[in-house]
Amino acid sequence: MKNKGYFISFEGIDGSGKSTQIQKLAGFLKSVGFEVIVTREPGGSVGGEEIRKLLLQGEVDRWSAEAEILLFTAARRDHLEKIILPAIDDGKIVICDRFTDSTRMYQGMRVPNLRNLVDTLNEKVINLDPDLTILIDIDPEIGLKRAKSRKTVEERFEDFGVDLQLKMRKGFIELAKEFGNRIEVVNGQQSVDKLAQDICSLVKVKLL
Numbered sequence: 001m002k003n004k005g006y007f008i009s010f011e012g013i014d015g016s017g018k019s020t021q022i023q024k025l026a027g028f029l030k031s032v033g034f035e036v037i038v039t040r041e042p043g044g045s046v047g048g049e050e051i052r053k054l055l056l057q058g059e060v061d062r063w064s065a066e067a068e069i070l071l072f073t074a075a076r077r078d079h080l081e082k083i084i085l086p087a088i089d090d091g092k093i094v095i096c097d098r099f100t101d102s103t104r105m106y107q108g109m110r111v112p113n114l115r116n117l118v119d120t121l122n123e124k125v126i127n128l129d130p131d132l133t134i135l136i137d138i139d140p141e142i143g144l145k146r147a148k149s150r151k152t153v154e155e156r157f158e159d160f161g162v163d164l165q166l167k168m169r170k171g172f173i174e175l176a177k178e179f180g181n182r183i184e185v186v187n188g189q190q191s192v193d194k195l196a197q198d199i200c201s202l203v204k205v206k207l208l
Contacts (some may be wrong), residue, residue: 005149013172015142018122024200025199042076101183105168109167130182133182137188142189
């Protein structure tokens with residue numbers, strides 16, 4: 001097994017099953033001897049979780065896409081300093097539910113030309129991409145139905161409706177081609193256990 005730390009992110013539209021698969025992957029990696037940190041964005045750190053409340057709750061038009069990018073970047077920087085980098089430096093595997101790729105999609109694509117702002121802030125303020133990104137691809141209507149069935153207070157982005165999810169799914173697939181060196185696309189419309197097997201096999205090749 002590799003001794004250095006490793007950073008894995010999970011991406012996908014809302015309701016793609018990321019949370020379930022992250023827990024299954026973390027369990028597998030722990031079973032073969034890795035130290036694993038599971039975290040999420042926005043959030044992860046104390047400061048990041050405070051910003052998460054601002055971003056994921058409230059009315060759809062609460063923030064402009066530009067304001068969201070700045071808030072996400074602030075949360076991500078705190079998360080990076082407090083959680084992600086210390087764990088990687090400690091030789092642990094960090095598994096994160098969303099990272100900069102989500103901001104590239106949800107904010108960078110909502111308004112024309114904002115993708116450049118996301119990439120500039122990522123380069124200047126974050127300066128870190130995951131070693132591996134697992135993109136769970138699923139039909140947007142199925143994903144949105146799943147997401148809305150959770151009935152949580154954190155449904156601000158789900159409330160944008162299926163049109164946004166369709167746009168995001170197309171964007172994620174294009175992003176996987178752009179960053180083909182680190183983004184792996186998996187089929188989210190198979191059984192939970194089969195999907196978990198596919199993801200664990202994929203990660204096993206990278207780490208063992």
